[in-house]
Amino acid sequence: MSHPHEPYALDVLNPATEEVVATVPGATAADVDRAVAVAARAQRTWAAAAPADRARLLRRFAAAVDDHLGELARLEVREAGHTIGNARWEAGNVRDLLDYAAGGAERLSGRQIPVPGGLDVTLLEPLGVIGVIAPWNFPMPIAAWGTAPALAAGNAVILKPAETTPLTALRLAELALEAGLPEGLFQVLPGRGDVAGDALVRHHGIAKIVFTGSTRVGKQIMSLCAERVKRVTLELGGKSPNVVFADADLDAAVAAAPMSFLDNSGQDCCARTRILVERSVHDRFLELLAPAIESVVVGDPADEKTQMGPLISKTQLERVRSYVPEDTPALRGSAPEGPGFWFPPTVLTGLAPDAPCAVDEVFGPVAVVLPFDDEEDAIRLANATEYGLSGSIWTRDVGRAIRVSRAVAAGNLSVNSHASVRYWTPFGGYKQSGLGRELGPDALTAFTETKNVFISTEA
Ligand code: NAD
Numbered sequence: 001m002s003h004p005h006e007p008y009a010l011d012v013l014n015p016a017t018e019e020v021v022a023t024v025p026g027a028t029a030a031d032v033d034r035a036v037a038v039a040a041r042a043q044r045t046w047a048a049a050a051p052a053d054r055a056r057l058l059r060r061f062a063a064a065v066d067d068h069l070g071e072l073a074r075l076e077v078r079e080a081g082h083t084i085g086n087a088r089w090e091a092g093n094v095r096d097l098l099d100y101a102a103g104g105a106e107r108l109s110g111r112q113i114p115v116p117g118g119l120d121v122t123l124l125e126p127l128g129v130i131g132v133i134a135p136w137n138f139p140m141p142i143a144a145w146g147t148a149p150a151l152a153a154g155n156a157v158i159l160k161p162a163e164t165t166p167l168t169a170l171r172l173a174e175l176a177l178e179a180g181l182p183e184g185l186f187q188v189l190p191g192r193g194d195v196a197g198d199a200l201v202r203h204h205g206i207a208k209i210v211f212t213g214s215t216r217v218g219k220q221i222m223s224l225c226a227e228r229v230k231r232v233t234l235e236l237g238g239k240s241p242n243v244v245f246a247d248a249d250l251d252a253a254v255a256a257a258p259m260s261f262l263d264n265s266g267q268d269c270c271a272r273t274r275i276l277v278e279r280s281v282h283d284r285f286l287e288l289l290a291p292a293i294e295s296v297v298v299g300d301p302a303d304e305k306t307q308m309g310p311l312i313s314k315t316q317l318e319r320v321r322s323y324v325p326e327d328t329p330a331l332r333g334s335a336p337e338g339p340g341f342w343f344p345p346t347v348l349t350g351l352a353p354d355a356p357c358a359v360d361e362v363f364g365p366v367a368v369v370l371p372f373d374d375e376e377d378a379i380r381l382a383n384a385t386e387y388g389l390s391g392s393i394w395t396r397d398v399g400r401a402i403r404v405s406r407a408v409a410a411g412n413l414s415v416n417s418h419a420s421v422r423y424w425t426p427f428g429g430y431k432q433s434g435l436g437r438e439l440g441p442d443a444l445t446a447f448t449e450t451k452n453v454f455i456s457t458e459a
Contacts, residue, residue, distance in 0.1 A: 015081035027191035062098035126154030166190030238389030242272035320364030388430030
C-alpha cells in the first residue's frame with residue numbers, strides 16, 4: 001500500500017490497443033476528508049428539499065445523460081474495451097435508472113399504522129453521505145445502481161470508480177452539475193482501492209458503503225464496516241450455472257449459450273460459466289456448440305459488428321491465462337493478435353466438477369461444460385459453489401422449471417433465457433455473492449433509516 005497522503009496519478013489505457021488515453025490524479029485520504037465535509041453540507045440541504053424538486057433535478061440529470069449518450073458510450077469503449085452496442089446500452093441504463101429513481105423520490109412515503117391512544121407514523125429518513133465503490137466491469141451502470149436511488153432518497157454520494165475506468169464516472173459528475181444538481185452532492189473521486197477506497201470505508205462521515213467487486217475485498221470491507229455498524233451493500237462474484245435439460249429446445253439453448261458467458265468478454269458477475277447439460281444430450285450439445293463458439297466475432301470494440309472485445313487489463317489477461325494454459329484441449333473461438341488484452345472464447349470439457357476452472361470466478365471468456373444425470377443431480381451441481389448470483393434453466397417442462405428455480409440458491413434466475421438484469425426488478429446474491437439487493441421498486445429503502453414516531457392523543 002502506498003502512503004494514503006502521497007499524491008499519485010492513474011494512467012487509463014485503451015484495452016484494445018494498450019495506448020494511454022488519459023492520466024487522472026488519484027484521490028488521497030485528505031481528498032476523501034474534504035469531499036465528505038462538502039457532501040455532508042450538500043446533503044442537509046438536499047434532504048430538506050421537497051421530493052418533487054429532487055425528482056425534477058434527477059430527471060434533468062437523466063435528460064443530460066440522454067443528450068450525451070453517444071459520447072459516454074464512446075468513452076466506455078475507449079477506457080473499458082466494451083463493444084459499442086453494449087456501451088450504448090450501459091449509458092441508456094444510467095439514464096433509465098435516474099428516471100426510475102426520480103419517481104421513487106416522489107413515492108417514498110413511509111406508513112401510518114393504527115395503534116391505540118394516538119397516531120403512529122413510520123418515517124423513512126436518508127442515511128447521509130453514501131460511499132459507492134464501483135468495479136471496472138460495468139463502470140457506468142454499476143455506479144448508477146448505487147448512486148441514483150441514494151440521491152433520490154435524499155442522500156449525498158461519493159463515487160470511487162475502479163482504477164482502470166474513471167473517465168465515464170468523471171463525465172457523469174460534470175453532467176450532474178450541468179443539470180443543476182447542487183455542488184458537492186454527487187462527487188467522483190478516482191483513486192486506488194487501498195487508498196481512496198479504504199479511506200471511504202473507514203471514514204466516520206460515511207453512513208453506508210455500496211461495494212461491487214471481488215468477494216475477497218467485499219469481505220474486508222464488511223469487517224471494517226462492522227467496527228462502526230456501518231451499513232453495507234455488497235455485490236460480489238458469481239459462478240452461475242446454465243442448466244440444460246434433455247427436454248429443452250436444444251437449438252435455442254445452444255444459440256443462447258455463447259453470449260451468456262462471452263458478453264463483456266466474460267467480465268460479468270452473472271456470466272453463465274458452468275454449463276450443466278443432461279447426459280443424454282451432452283455430446284449433441286457440444287457438437288452444436290463448437291461452431292457457435294467459433295463464429296463469435298471478436299475484435300475492435302468500436303466496430304458495430306463486434307460481439308466481444310478485449311479483457312480490461314494485462315493483470316486480468318494473466319489471471320485468465322493462468323486458468324487455461326495454451327495446450328488445454330478446448331472448444332475455442334478466435335482473437336486478434338498484437339497489442340491489446342485479447343483472449344479467445346473458450347469452452348472446457350471433461351473437467352472434474354471441483355476443478356479450479358469449474359468453481360472459481362475466472363472473469364474472462366471461459367466456460368466449462370459438465371454432464372448431469374437427472375433433476376436432483378442438476379440441482380446438486382448447480383448449488384455446488386460458494387456463489388449464488390444468477391443462473392438459467394432450459395426446459396420445456398413448466399413444473400420442472402418451477403421446481404428447479406425454487407431449489408437453486410441464487411438471487412436471479414431465468415427460464416429459457418439468460419436475462420437477469422432489469423432496472424425495475426431486484427438484483428443481488430445469495431451466499432458469498434453478496435448482501436442486500438439493488439434495483440427494483442425497493443432500491444430507495446436501502447438508503448433510508450426507518451424511524452417510528454408515536455404521537456399520543458391522550459395528553
Ligand atoms: P476489486 O474487488 O479489487 O476492485 C473493485 C473495486 O474495489 C475497485 O474500485 C477497487 O479500487 C476497490 N477496492 C480494492 N481494494 C479496496 C480496498 N481495500 N478498500 C476499498 N476499496 C477497494 O476487484 P479487481 O481486483 O479489480 O478484480 C479482481 C476480481 O474480482 C475479478 O477477477 C473478478 O473475479 C472479481 N470482480 C467481480 C466484479 C463483480 O461485478 N462482481 C467486478 C469486478 C471484479
